[in-house]
Amino acid sequence: AAEMEPSSGWDGPTFQPLVVLELASNTPQEAVAWLLSRIRDGAGDDFLSMAECQYIIKHQLEALRAKDETHVPGYSQAKLYPGKSIIRRLQSKGILVQMFPLHDKEELKRLSFSWYRTVRLSLQPLDAIRRYFGEGQALYFGFLEYFTIALLPMAVLGVPYYLFDWENYDKYVLFAVFNLVWCTVLLEVWKRYSATLAYCWGTLSRKKAFEEPRPGFHGVLGLNPVTGRKEPVFPSVSRQLRIYLVSLPFVLLCLYLSLYVMMIYFQLEGWALSVYDEDPTLWTEVLTYIPSIVYAVVIEAVNLLYRYAAEFLTEWENHRRESSYQNHLVLKVLVFNFFNCFASLFYIAFVMQDMLLLRQSLATLLITSQVLNQLMEAFLPYWLQRRRNKKMIRKVLRRRAIEEKELPLAEQVRLEADMSTYLGTFDDYLELFLLFGYVSLFSCIYPLAAVLVVLNNITEVYSDAFKMCKLFKRPFADPAGSIGVWQLAFETISVIAVVTNCALIGMSPQVKAYFPESATQLILWTVAVEHLLLGFKFILAFLIPDVPKHIRVKLAQIEFESLEALKKKVKHLLVVFKLHRKGSEA
Structure with a gap:
């Protein structure tokens, strides 16, 4: 962090900025002096030692808690009470506008050239990404790269399978068997690879037993029986009541509404098919795709709205630890997104048993979601940020009457302050989770799914790298030894994929031919094989060490x-x- 007196220069040789705290322009001097004194008190003499980094600075700032203050000096309406996060209160009242670490221009330039500015067949520079952005971001890009490479065998097999057998929607047994093996081996190998990366980065044995209270956590000031320190305390019973009496019913209500929207989609789909059957022309054939496209757009919009609601509820539940907050948020979002995105496919596959409609719906959902994601995550932020950057640079050049490309430090701070804030890897992992679901659950019906996901992931690597380096403020480092709760999410969907693919195999005409007289016997054999495969999957996971x-x-x-x-x-x-x-x- 950097603290400056009004008389000090921004570009002096002794000024070495690490983190920027932007206060409101009308902040009284007494509030600024009070905040600086609290930062000094909370930091100690070694606040800017050689061993510290931006993550430590952020941790120290978020650990600042009110003691005996009743309000922020100069702001009588900004109430404080013992244990309240000072930074959180300043942000909620608009006193602290933003807090972010500055980019290192030279190091960022070197990373950009080795990452996305040159097209090459080599792997991503994960070590350089980790040094600049932290282990959390490096593990995400490592998983994105690994997932893309692991999809190549399925994509290579899927292209000829689709080209030479595209009219026979029922000949998918071989591809389904390959799918079963692939989704099982994929995650087991990744755990070993991620453990290798985490060991090289020194975070494999990172413990979180004494995790500090998260900045949004509030409560009365009490004594921690483990550490013996004073910190906010909130009754666990109150949190559980909020979860089970408010959050859980809300999630169930959203699932019901999602089911209702799905039924409307099927009614529109039936109407479009009936129009095509009465008058099979090119326009009526195009009409049959409209309900799926509209439904895919609705799914993306509803997922976005639900995400905001889930964040509000999880914040209101008042979790003490950041890991607990993230686990509850991920659970809420994953349950709804899984149901919202895949419920219609399950209904088509196992209730309607219409493989042609399943292939069409899967292709439409997958392509539409990828197009929307690229528009929302890459092109729109790029266009908006380019406009903001050009306007800001023009102002800088006009004010200082210079033509040089290298901006002074003060102008660099102003330019980066106007950049978008990086919100973490949550949405990125969620997108990969849904893509993994599309590929592992039903790709045997639409073999080109793996090809589309590979193309999407390749563009995702470059677009995400560009956004991290050019469009977003530099995020605070996120020390991590694994992808966390997302590993469990991917493993859960791989278990569901075993059940789904076994059911699809049992429904195929090739397998039904062996049981021409007894449907019950076919079901029993399918369930038995599915249980054997699940048992083999769990035994394999037990026998293969994670490290x-x-x-x-x-x-x-x-x-x-x-x-x-x-x-x-x-x-x-x-x-x-x-x-x-x-x-x-x-």
């Missing part, structure tokens, strides 16, 4: 060396104590 053997050996060596060092320290202290005791006796 490679050579890394486990290195971790054991580190632990052994730590214990040996501790023993030597204890022996040294005992020798010093004995010498001191002998000296006292003499």
Whole structure:
């Protein structure tokens, strides 16, 4: 963080900015002086030591809590009480406009050239991404890259399968069997790969047992029985009541509304098909695709609205730890998005049993969602940010009457302050989760799904890299040893994929031919095979260690060396104590 007196220069040789805190233009001087004094008190003398980084600065700022203050100096309406987050209150009252770390122009330029500015067949520079943006962002790009590479075998198999057998919608047994093996092996190999990355980055054994209260957490000031420190306390019973009496009914209501919208879609689909049957022309054939396209757009819009509602509810539940907040938010969003995006496909596949309509609906949903995501995530932010940047740079050049490309520090701060704020990897992982669902659940019916996802992921790598480097403020580093709760989300959908693909295999004409007289026997055999495959999947997950053997050996060596060092320290202290005791006796 940087603190400056009004007389100090922005471009002086001793000024080394790390994090910017932008206060409202009309902030009274007494409020500024009070905030600076609290930052100094909360930071200590080593606030800007060589070992600290932007993440530590953010952590220190968010840990600032009110003590005996009743309000923010100069703002009588900004009430404070013991334990209240100071930064959170300043943000909610509009006193603190924003807080962000500055980009390092030279390092960012080197990262850009090795990442997205040059088209190359090599892998992403994950180590450089990790050094600049942190482990959380690097693991996301690592998973995106790994997921794309893992899709290549399915894409290669899917193209000839689709081209030479596109009219036979029922010949999908081979592809479904491959799907079963693929979605099982994919996640097991990723866990080992991510453990290797986390070990190299030093975050594999990162513990969160003593996680600090999140900035949005509020409560009365109490004593933490573990740490012995004073911090906000909120009754767990009150939180559980909010979850089960408000949040859960709201989620169920949203699921019901989603089901109602799905029924309207099927009515429109039936109407369009009846029009085509009465008058099979080119226009009526195009009409049959309209309900699916409209439904796909509605799904994206409803998912966005629900996301805001889920964030509000999870914030209102007042979770103490950031990890707990994220877990509850992810659960709410995933349950609704999974139901909203896949319920219609399950209905078509297992109730209507219309494989032609299933293929058409899957293709329409997948293509429409990808087009909308690219528009919303890449082109629209790029266009808006380019307009803002050009306007800001013109103002800077006109005011300072310079033509050089390198902006002074003060102007760089103003330019970056106008950039969009990076909201984290939540939406990126959610998009990959839905794409993984489309591929693993029903791609045997539409083999080109893997091809479309590969193309989407390749453009996603470049668009996300460009946004991170050019359109967004630099995010605070997010130390992480894995992709967290998203690993469980992907594993859950892989289990559902086993059930789905087994059911589709059982419904295929090739398998039904072996049971011409007994549908019950076919169902029993399908369920038995599905249970065997699930058992094999869980056994495979148990037998394959999540951490490679050579890394486990290195971790054991580190632990052994730590214990040996501790023993030597204890022996040294005992020798010093004995010498001191002998000296006292003499």
